[in-house]
Amino acid sequence: MLYGGIEAGGTKFICAVADEKLHIIKKISIPTTSPKTTFEQVFKFFDQYPIDALGIGSFGPIGIQPNQKNYGHILTTPKEGWSGVDFLGEMEQRYNVPIAWTTDVNAAAFGEVKRGAAKGKRSCIYLTIGTGIGGGIVVNDEIFQGLSHPEMGHLYIKRDPDDIYQGSCPYHRDCLEGLAAGPSLEARTGIKGEKLSLNHPIWNLQANYLAQALMSYTLILAPEVIVLGGGVMNQDHLLKKIRHQFTTLMADYMETPRIEDYIVPWGLANESGVIGTLLLAQKEFKR
Known part of the structure; x- marks a missing residue:
């Protein structure tokens, strides 16, 4: 059992893979550049692992209502090139696994309440x-x-x-x-x-x-x-x-x-977000 997590910030993406006990096996940092280049690096990392679920905590604002057309998208953001990007859609096309989707700070809050x-x-x-x-x-x-x-x-x-x-x-x-x-x-x-x-x-x-x-x-x-x-x-x-x-x-x-x-x-200094995304991946898989 492997879980993937992405803490997607405006400066960098932290990507991690953890086992069923949420021990991190591998973690990398990817500069947030253009969506195309950033996603290519994300795919290169996760393609190495047969993940069973994925958790994403993204910079925002983001669309969170499943019944809305903008669900899974990054909305209006000062980060050049990212407004309107279908972040969740990109991940769903690449990986046929359950995916949890929320903001980076929500993921961090979840990490702190569960393990921090x-x-x-x-x-x-x-x-x-x-x-x-x-x-x-x-x-x-x-x-x-x-x-x-x-x-x-x-x-x-x-x-x-x-x-x-x-x-x-x-x-x-x-x-x-x-x-x-x-x-x-x-x-x-x-x-x-x-x-x-x-x-x-x-x-x-x-x-x-x-x-x-x-x-x-x-x-x-x-x-x-x-x-x-x-x-x-x-x-x-x-x-x-x-x-x-x-x-x-x-x-x-x-x-x-x-x-x-x-x-x-914070009890998980500099790791609240990525740990939160892994916890959310685990929760989504069990759901």
Whole structure:
């Protein structure tokens, strides 16, 4: 029994094959270039293995409603050449196996709730903070989705009155992603995030914007745990600031677990997504 997984990001595709116990046999990274070139590399990798099911977690937005014509497609995306690509269709034509299809952050959320920082919980939110901001939700072992999948990075937040940065999101400017994703750090300071000093005031602003979002998610969804991942969260001091700001903003209005147990770092650092896709492949096969 072999399962395949694809964590498809705008920068790279992580492809993996695992056995029935989900021990990874082989994993590779493929640069995300043109669809044709990228898919050729994906096929070259998976053609070596007789996989029994495949899980895909893709950058988005994506079509998730099976009764819609755009199901399985990547929708409007700034990634050149990828808007409208029938990702799922390409895989189905190549491999006659059950295929699970969702977003990369949903897959990561599933990975974290099954094997990572949210293991043993019935519900969790996973938020990745990097070049962009995206989130996934798992409730009762199922990925949450409705009309579409969550776009948690585009939640509007209250701008600090002293913040004159226009925001990096080409659609909304003042949304969470526009004001708090990784590029905002360098855009405001001229210094890359990983090189900023720990006491730079930008971190307090960053923490406030993220804490605002986490408060909104908590009030709406009341998850058992919130897991934070992505490149920006490699800053340990930022997690402490977010927790402090969240506690201040909530003002004891709603009871949550102890803050150190409620807002936590990812347990599968840099692997949440690919492990999630393998778990979803296994689940799809059993279904």
